[in-house]
Amino acid sequence: MRATQLLLRTIRDEPSEAETASHRLMLRAGMMTQVAAGVYSYLPLALRSIRKIERIIREEMNAAGGQELLMPALQPIEAWRQTGRDAAFGANLFRLTDRRDRGMALAPTHEEVVTAIAGAHVESYRDLPLTLYQIQTKFRDEPRPRAGLLRGREFSMKDAYSFDAGPEGLDATYQRMRTAYRNIFRRCGLPTIEVEADSGAIGGKDSHEFIMPAQSGEDVILLCEESGYAANVERAASIIPPAPEGDPLPMTLADTPGVTTIAGLADFLGVPQSQTLKAVFYQADGETALVTIRGDVEVNEIKLKNYLGCSDLRLANAEEAAAAGLTPGSTSPVGLDGVRRIADNSILQGANFAAGANQPGKHYVNVNYPRDFQVDETADVATAREGDGSPDGKGVLKAARGIEVGHVFKLGTFFTETLGVQYLDEHGERRPVVMGCYGIGVTRVLAAAIEQNHDEKGVIFPAPIAPFPVHLIALNASDPQVREAADALHEELESAGYETLYDDRGESAGVKFNDADLLGLPVRIVVSPRNLKQGVVEIKRRRESDATLAPAGAVTSAVADALAKDEL
């Protein structure tokens, strides 16, 4: 492909709206343009890369037994009402009305439609297992799209759905998908960490996310080198350092003027925050719930939401707290009744805590559970922290940020039961089909790959997903000898199967080199008068700083060698 024919314009100045590396570089390298918040046009360079990623995904999904199909993005809203996900997605679901005033939605995911397809095809255990997948544009009206392709409102996703006869079959499929995912991300040049993930309120049991470590990522994960434990903070369990122990002392009321925070309370009393208790008020689907937790630990609202099985969870506001008889700044589990009382497991250990007293300017000291207050239930609703112990008791957790590029999920029978998809087993009994779902954000993989592979000059594409593996540069392109040699080399490379971006522009050497560094194609070849005199061309890998010279007759094999190094 000749650069003079390609829809490509690189940008010298940093785009003002972009801060994240991949966003900045994709704009500067002329890979995409913005159309609306979280909505982009993929220009030829980006699309080439996306197609390569898709190809890798297809190969691995097919190898894992998947069959590709394509479902509509435009769907009747009825499908979503049936499963209740109309409400579950809420404002994130793009809604529209057709000319006959019927409600429609732009699909953010495809469980409803694919389950209906499976329902129409699966009659017997002989039809199982079945894995269907598609690569398709998804729509999610995110509250805050950000960082270019990292979180868009329209994006490309590979979504796969498996149908099995029972949990054992699902286990096998699930493992097969995990293996396929590892292959996919490895081939895309993305180191990923597989972490336990939140499986949400809907049914699911096992769920794993594939996280690519990156500071720009939105997910926080907790890892333990010693034990190999890895989990998203949304789900992570941990062993918190113990609170001070001691013989229970009599509970007394203390004056704590102006103290309204845990930090303030600990300072005022001269005790560690781990020797305090806090009480947090929530509204869960309209029900009020009080969560008591050790002062130095934060409530994990996702764990709490899952525990309560509610769809809407938020902190109670001042009026709601007042209505329940609570005093902000001194809320207390002591003497409280009439609301659902939940305690985090963190309160089960330790003694003589300081806690609220439900009176302005006062707190209790030497509060001991269960002597001084009662709860209705205890559970793990704590946010795991860096420095906490790994839940398996081996080693300490470290925190890291990352980008979620894939998610595998055991759905169970929620959709098949809701939509009535059953099969006839060997004994002639009707049973619900068991589902799994498996997603990869295709356009996010591209952005993540650039997050992971760039330097101050530009992108450093992993060879398998580079728009072109080879960047051929003709220096002094108006020189007839250079042009002739470069044209011939271009032909040779293309016919040898190497897609080549041929910079035949009349630009100066500096411009061409800088653009080459910006685009980050894996192998750069320079044809110049200087090289021609010696009968060589220069070959340089983007990942390396030094170039090598190859005889003009042996360029193709030198390119093969250079690319082979990149495959590692």
Next chain:
RNA sequence: CGGGGAGUGGCGCAGUCCGGCAGCGCGCUACGUUCGGGACGUAGAGGCCCCGGGUUCAAAUCCCGGCUCCCCGACCA
């Protein structure tokens, strides 16, 4: 949804406080010179100053209303 910032040739920005010819750099076009790390000269093209209303002799600039985009947070099976 809460907080902050910004909309001016394709891109990056100045001008707005204090109303008076719409500017600069890059890019683009043509010609010439140059030619291994963002070359130089000369001559050009390119504008709904986000939109609507108002004030004024006069509005990019002041006033009112709206829209869009970015960042932080909340949110995000």
